[in-house]
Structure formats: structure tokens, C-alpha cells
């Protein structure tokens with residue numbers, strides 16, 4: 001009697017833990033996952049989610065402008081993505097008179113939709129497994145670098161030569177790409193349709209779209225309306241075409257229905273999108289390297305830099321504006337690194353990595369044919385060895401990269417190492433309307449001082465050593481560099497370009513900033529070059545390690561590598577889980593959803609991060625939650641609550657921003673825009689109790705379009721389902 005009971009119990013435990021197993025799955029893994037999806041409540045047919053030979057929900061999911069995800073939400077090609085994903089495009093379209101970032105924008109008619117030049121939206125038309133073909137080609141390859149198995153230019157060359165005829169002939173806007181998965185143990189060909197006439201349709205003011213800004217970034221409880229709207233335009237036949245007045249809104253194959261029913265804790269939730277990069281198969285030594293070198297150095301250098309920036313920004317409103325975006329960019333990676341290290345230091349964090357390694361080791365050393373098993377053991381050894389041997393160089397590179405190269409703006413300065421053609425571009429890349437040489441010099445003093453403390457003199461860029469020897473202190477040297485250069489002011493550069501070529505060359509040889517920047521870049525190149533063989537070793541080692549993992553798994557009766565998730569690589573994935581709050585530490589529990597009341601609680605008119613627009617306050621006061629309060633949740637006592645954000649256990653990463661979050665019926669319930677900082681170590685290993693996707697409730701999006709934007713025309717275009 002006992003046994004079956006126990007196995008039942010074990011079964012229940014397994015399915016419980018499977019409920020929290022994370023994973024960013026390839027579309028073809030849907031078949032494998034389908035029964036567990038159905039068990040959790042999915043009510044869609046498999047082919048309705050993904051149909052390799054027909055239309056399905058995945059056809060409404062697009063890659064937005066390279067780094068983000070978007071979704072088609074109307075029969076007229078309307079695309080929803082994040083405010084922070086549309087940010088650059090919106091900024092490009094803004095001017096002092098029309099500041100769409102600050103004021104928001106709502107196109108009243110199709111004619112008011114503004115061409116967002118340079119933005120592209122990409123559909124994945126077809127995905128084909130080309131593993132056998134690519135591996136055959138690799139085997140025939142003579143010579144080469146040994147790194148072709150991961151090389152985009154090699155793989156895309158294959159795609160061009162062998163698949164162009166089939167997929168591109170007579171077609172407009174089709175691009176082909178072959179991507180490696182499981183570190184070169186699987187290859188998929190993506191046939192992509194790329195639309196380049198994209199128009200800006202609408203966005204809330206930053207006070208809604210970026211509410212909470214840096215303070216709230218990577219954290220929950222959150223109250224951000226992080227969305228913007230664009231539209232895909234096509235030629236009369238629905239094909240991609242460059243911008244033209246003749247183009248018309250695309251009639252897409254598929255778009256999302258939008259649920260206005262509201263969500264509850266425990267509800268099934270699913271996401272499709274284009275996650276950027278994860279490292280799920282890192283060995284323990286790689287994880288500690290990431291923690292102790294990459295993240296630690298980043299935290300140290302950015303912390304110092306941001307401290308100076310913030311002091312300068314708070315002291316002067318003009319500097320505040322000039323450095324806002326730079327500060328935000330720096331802070332985004334900084335906070336992420338802090339969260340990552342917090343995650344890595346959870347007890348047991350390394351255990352999964354250790355277990356995977358032992359699984360391969362056990363299986364490989366148990367092979368009767370010793371030579372056969374050796375490949376995989378060698379793979380592991382190669383990674384371990386490279387990690388150990390590269391530590392000192394990697395540390396040097398990170399101090400240099402985070403500290404000087406990325407930290408000090410003027411390290412982009414012209415120099416003898418750059419082609420003449422690009423001197424102007426290099427100058428303008430930092431010396432523009434947002435540049436203050438005084439602030440940069442202050443940052444340089446702090447960062448150079450720390451760099452000199454951390455790195456041995458023999459390893460400094462030569463010019464730095466020379467300058468310090470000459471001036472005696474970092475302080476004096478930096479003052480001399482910034483006072484003596486032509487490259488921190490427009491006039492200085494103009495006087496440079498006015499010189500004859502021979503004189504220009506002499507200036508580049510003698511200008512103190514040009515000399516320092518050149519020397520820093522040359523040190524960077526030197527270190528990168530020295531590290532490259534280790535990177536190759538690790539990539540090759542990991543290919544073999546993962547191959548071993550797949551075989552070990554198969555030997556236990558599993559499906560091989562396909563039982564695992566392939567590391568994210570900006571290709572289309574799905575992830576699933578449920579809507580759920582979390583408890584980051586004892587005594588604290590975050591709940592879902594947050595509400596408009598929380599926006600009001602955070603309101604602070606003295607902080608640019610927490611300003612609430614007057615109209616939004618009025619909406620709150622008068623409970624103007626749409627006709628019949630249709631965007632709000634009716635409570636048991638008859639009152640109404642306006643939801644804003646919620647969290648889900650879905651496994652997401654950078655690139656998933658803008659991804660559709662949908663319910664068991666495939667109806668849109670929200671738009672993904674962030675994670676909590678306690679969960680970012682999920683890039684290495686999913687942490688069920690900590691990792692959450694942060695999602696904007698679709699009803700808040702609707703409220704803002706409807707009541708703040710007054711854009712009834714857009715609401716009418718949507719397929720709303722009660």
C-alpha cells in the first residue's frame with residue numbers, strides 16, 4: 001500500500017516542481033510541452049499556437065527593431081511594444097515644440113501616424129531544422145578557424161548559398177538567418193519578413209510610460225504604463241516596401257484578441273518573444289567568474305561613476321537633462337549586476353550547475369569505449385582550464401572596459417589609431433549637446449584613481465603610466481589632459497579640421513586626450529586579442545559538454561538535449577507559468593496586481609521620476625475607467641479598482657520587453673516589460689521563488705489609450721473580448 005502512495009506523492013511533487021521549472025522554449029518544443037501546458041489550463045490547440053505549415057498565434061508576435069518584442073493587435077497592422085522599446089524612435093521624432101516623450105502623442109488619423117525612419121518590424125515566416133545540412137558542411141570544411149560552427153557570417157553565407165533560391169526568389173523583404181542552438185549541436189534556419197515602413201501611432205507621456213524611472217527599474221511593486229503603439233505599412237500587396245506615401249496599413253495574417261476580463265493570482269500565463277541571451281549551462285567556475293569579475297567590477301566602477309554623475313546632476317538642472325539617459329543606461333546594468341550577484345549567492349545556486357556537470361561526467365566515464373567518453377570529459381576540462389587561465393587577463397579587461405573605456409566619455413576621442421574618415425564620427429559620438437567636459441573630467445579622476453589602485457602599473461595603458469609619471473597625480477594629469485586637448489569642444493575640433501592633413505596627423509600625435517584615448521583603445525585591443533583563444537576554447541568545450549549532456553540524458557531514456565532549453569539567442573521562444581506575486585525575503589510579500597491607487601501613493605511632484613499627469617489624477621478621482629468603467633475590476637463590495645501591473649512566474653530576459661502575455665485562450669492580458677532584480681540570475685538558472693516577469697496589465701494600456709489619450713479610434717480597431 002505504501003509504495004503506490006509514495007510514488008503518487010513523488011509524482012505530485014515532480015509535477016509541482018515542474019510547474020516552476022522555467023525555460024524559454026523553441027516553438028518546435030511545443031509538442032513536447034503541450035500536455036503540461038494543457039494540464040495547467042491551456043485551452044488552445046497546439047496548432048493554433050504554432051503551426052509550422054499554416055497560420056497560428058505565433059504569427060502575431062514580432063521582433064521590434066532588433067532588441068525588443070512586439071505584438072500585432074489589430075487587423076490594420078497595429079503593433080504594441082514597450083515605451084522603452086519605442087523610446088529612441090519617439091525621441092527622434094520629438095522636437096522642443098513637439099516633445100512626444102514628455103507630452104505623449106496620439107495620432108488622430110492615419111495621416112497623423114509619423115514615419116519612424118530606421119525602425120524595422122520582423123515576422124518569422126518559417127523555421128526549418130538544418131542541423132544535418134550545416135554539420136555536413138562543417139565536416140567538409142578544410143582549414144578554417146575552428147570557430148565556423150558559431151560564426152554568423154559563415155552560417156549566413158550557407159543560408160544565402162543554399163536557401164536563397166527557395167525562399168527569397170521573387171520575394172520582397174525576406175531575410176534568411178541560420179542560428180546555432182545548444183552551442184552548435186543544433187541549427188535552425190529562420191525565414192524572416194522584414195517591414196521597414198513603420199509609423200509611430202501613439203504613446204503616453206513619460207510620466208506614465210516611464211513612471212518610477214530608475215528608482216523603480218528592476219523592481220516591484222511597479223506602476224508603469226510601459227507601452228507605445230506603432231503601425232506596419234506595406235505595399236498594396238501586403239509586402240514589405242521602403243517608406244512611401246502610397247503604402248497602406250498591413251493586413252496581418254494574425255493578431256491578438258484582447259481580454260478585458262481581468263486576471264487573478266494563480267491564472268495561467270504564457271509569453272512569446274525574442275529573449276536575448278542566457279547562459280544556462282555555465283559551469284560552477286564560470287558562474288563564480290561572472291560574479292567575482294564581471295559583475296563585481298561593473299558594480300564598483302559604475303557605482304563610482306554614478307555617484308559623481310548624480311552629484312553633478314542634482315546640482316545643475318541643465319546637467320540633469322544632459323546626463324539623464326546616460327545615467328539611466330549605466331544604472332540599468334548596474335542594478336542588474338547587483339541582482340545577479342544576489343541571486344548567485346543564494347544557498348544552492350551552484351548546485352544545478354554541479355549536477356549537470358556530474359551527470360555528464362558520470363555518463364562519459366562509464367562508457368565502455370573510453371575514447372568515446374573522453375571527448376565530453378575533455379570538453380569540461382577545456383572550459384575549466386580556460387576559465388582558470390584567463391582570470392587575470394579578464395580582470396584587467398573588465399577594469400579597463402567598465403572603468404575607462406565605457407566610463408569616461410572622451411575615451412572615444414579621435415586618435416592616430418582611427419581611420420581619418422571616422423574622426424568626425426568618433427568626436428561627435430561623445431562631444432554633442434549632452435556632453436560636459438567638466439563632468440567627464442570629474443568622472444575621469446575618480447575612475448582613473450580606482451583603476452590605478454586595482455591594476456598593476458605594468459599593465460596600464462602606456463600613455464597613462466607616462467602621464468602619471470609626468471604630472472605626479474591623477475588629479476593633475478586629468479586637469480592637464482582636459483585643459484590641453486582640442487577634442488572636448490566644438491571650436492577645438494573645428495580648428496583641427498581646418499588644418500592641412502600633415503598638421504592634423506601631428507595634432508593626433510601630441511594632443512594629450514588623443515594620446516590617452518588611443519592608448520586605452522590599443523590596450524583594449526591587446527587584451528581582447530589575448531583573451532580570444534580562451535573564448536574559442538570555451539565555446540568548443542561547451543559544444544562538447546552539451547553534446548555529452550544530450551547523450552547522457554538520452555541514455556536515461558530522455559529525449560536528449562531537447563529535454564533542456566537552448567540558451568536564448570534572440571530567436572522566437574515561448575515560456576509559461578502563472579500569475580503570481582512573490583516573497584523576496586522574510587516578512588515581505590508582494591501581491592498582484594498593483595493599482596492606480598499605488599500610482600497616487602507614489603506621486604511626488606518634486607521628483608521627475610514620480611510626477612503624475614493632472615489628467616491621470618482626475619481619472620483616478622472621478623473613476624473615469626472607460627464607458628461603464630469597463631477597464632476596471634469590480635470588487636465584491638461593488639467598488640472599482642484600476643489594475644496597473646502584475647507579475648508572473650514566466651522565464652524571461654532582456655529582449656522579452658514588449659512581449660505579449662496571454663491567457664489560456666491566447667487572449668492578450670498584458671505586455672511584459674521588466675523583471676525584478678531578485679530574479680535576474682535566472683539568466684544562469686531559473687529561481688522559482690524569486691524570478692518574476694513584470695507585466696503591464698492590458699486594461700491599464702486600454703485605460704491610457706482611451707481616457708488619457710482620448711484615442712477612441714484606436715480602441716475601436718481592437719478585438720476586445722469580455
Ligand code: ARG
Pocket residue numbers: 084213214217218328329332654657673674675
Ligand atoms: N530594466 C528594464 C530592461 O532592461 C527596463 C530598462 C529601461 N529603463 C531604464 N531605466 N533604463 O531592461
Ligand code: ASP
Pocket residue numbers: 068652653654655656657673674675
Ligand atoms: N527590461 C528588459 C528588456 O528590455 C526585460 C528584462 O530584462 O526582463 O528586454
